[in-house]
Amino acid sequence: MNPTRPPGPRAGLFGLRLASRMFRDYPEFHRQLQRDHGDAAYFRLGRYRDYVFSDPELIREVLMTKARSFVRWQRSMRVFALAHGQSVLITEGGVWQRQRRMLQPGFAPRRFDAYARQIGDASARALDAVQTDGRTPIDFEQTMTALTMDVIMRTLFSSEAPEDAAAAGAAVQVLSRAALNEMFLPFELPQWVPLPWRPATRRALQTLDALVWRLLRERRAHPGAHQDLLAMLMSAADEEDGDARLSDQEVRDQCMTMFLAGHETTATGLAWWGWAMASHPEIARRAAAEVDAALGGRIPVHGDLPRLPYLMQTLKETLRLRPPAAALFTREAVEDVQIGSWLLPRGSLVMITPFVVHHDERWFPSAERFDPDRFAPERADSIPRGAYLPFGVGPRVCIGNNFALMEMAQVAAMLLQRFELVRPAHAPEPHPRLHVTLKPEGGLRLVLRPRSAVRSQATGLAGMASCPRVHA
Numbered sequence: 001m002n003p004t005r006p007p008g009p010r011a012g013l014f015g016l017r018l019a020s021r022m023f024r025d026y027p028e029f030h031r032q033l034q035r036d037h038g039d040a041a042y043f044r045l046g047r048y049r050d051y052v053f054s055d056p057e058l059i060r061e062v063l064m065t066k067a068r069s070f071v072r073w074q075r076s077m078r079v080f081a082l083a084h085g086q087s088v089l090i091t092e093g094g095v096w097q098r099q100r101r102m103l104q105p106g107f108a109p110r111r112f113d114a115y116a117r118q119i120g121d122a123s124a125r126a127l128d129a130v131q132t133d134g135r136t137p138i139d140f141e142q143t144m145t146a147l148t149m150d151v152i153m154r155t156l157f158s159s160e161a162p163e164d165a166a167a168a169g170a171a172v173q174v175l176s177r178a179a180l181n182e183m184f185l186p187f188e189l190p191q192w193v194p195l196p197w198r199p200a201t202r203r204a205l206q207t208l209d210a211l212v213w214r215l216l217r218e219r220r221a222h223p224g225a226h227q228d229l230l231a232m233l234m235s236a237a238d239e240e241d242g243d244a245r246l247s248d249q250e251v252r253d254q255c256m257t258m259f260l261a262g263h264e265t266t267a268t269g270l271a272w273w274g275w276a277m278a279s280h281p282e283i284a285r286r287a288a289a290e291v292d293a294a295l296g297g298r299i300p301v302h303g304d305l306p307r308l309p310y311l312m313q314t315l316k317e318t319l320r321l322r323p324p325a326a327a328l329f330t331r332e333a334v335e336d337v338q339i340g341s342w343l344l345p346r347g348s349l350v351m352i353t354p355f356v357v358h359h360d361e362r363w364f365p366s367a368e369r370f371d372p373d374r375f376a377p378e379r380a381d382s383i384p385r386g387a388y389l390p391f392g393v394g395p396r397v398c399i400g401n402n403f404a405l406m407e408m409a410q411v412a413a414m415l416l417q418r419f420e421l422v423r424p425a426h427a428p429e430p431h432p433r434l435h436v437t438l439k440p441e442g443g444l445r446l447v448l449r450p451r452s453a454v455r456s457q458a459t460g461l462a463g464m465a466s467c468p469r470v471h472a
């Protein structure tokens, strides 16, 4: 056992300088840390001992083999609990196990046919409504955010009310910003301390809470009306606990988590994918040809996904280069634990940053290059386990990972059926910035050129641009 700590930067006064560097550019801070100190680094932040691991083996030890020695950093969970309550994202131990058991059937493959239909409908509606003249850039990130919000409202609540989705969307943005501000405070300050972002945060929470409780009450009044995630949550019974049900408060908390965890991540992933397609037209054409051959013009259903392997590779490569969850939740050791050759005392924090591991040349040669063929079956096996973790790994791996991939594939296919995605003239590469999810700083705009127009131009029939209707 190595009695010393890994190398690391000097923290200075309470680590304030390090914290502010991390706040300014989290992914770059962690990449620099790896360049300077290697796969294991150590520093002090205030009263915390922080370990940062970026070696796949060490990561697997923390998240898998020794997962029982860690919980999520309790201070950060108190911030998230303001919105999520005591949901599966927040809880630990036996309570978490019970919730995860009860939620799992909602993400079983047999449910995916129905979800795919809802996703297809929501996407068709959103993409039909896109206003484009084929030349002027549109706010692509915002379009994807509104679309994924609509999807989660339908799959969770069977709600199609656009005003609900709009109010919820605005509230979620406020909450994400506030969570980040709270997390980077050098000390935890009670909620009554009047910090600038807190009044807006409280209003956003009230908006979401009122929405979720209203939808819950409506469903209690008409149980059995829909077969959605909410119906699953309300009827979920825990066989290992005498068929116990979730209380209303627990259902509310799980809904809030599905809602918050389930749409911004997917929207951000799709926004980066759109940018990748616009930046690599030859890759986009190959993916579009696959989509055309597999689907013609119809809306994709769940059973179509195996026939879209190259499209899936483009999505996986996007999640590598720009993982929406660029940093996993910080872990806190609940006992002394050995990771690699380091002994971490109880109370130590561990940071794991998929963004750093995904850009490591040892696991992903020419790591900055967008190369979907890395995920071709014959090459994917050479990626070490623990080096690709857009959804985390271990017992707390994302419960919605298959749902998210299906949603992204459906939306991506429908975009390619309708549009050629084009980078606006002179638009610089958007800088990735961590706002809970890894967002393009300053937003992401793209030109959506209807494919009928592209074809017309190719055959000399320019000027007849119209968006082709896509049929089920």
Ligand code: HEM
Pocket (backbone or CB within 6 Å): 088, 089, 090, 100, 257, 258, 259, 261, 262, 263, 265, 266, 269, 323, 324, 325, 327, 328, 329, 330, 389, 390, 391, 392, 393, 395, 396, 397, 398, 399, 400, 401, 403, 404
């Ligand atoms: C591209 C989209 C998504 C990405 C990149 C993503 C990423 C992640 C990651 C990395 C974690 C684990 C965090 C950690 O270990 O620190 C996680 C957890 C979680 N995700 Fe996702 N997620 C996505 C979509 C979804 C969707 C669609 C849902 C639900 C509808 C969802 C629900 C959850 C929940 C409930 C957890 C907590 C699980 C637990 O602690 O047991 N996510 N997600």
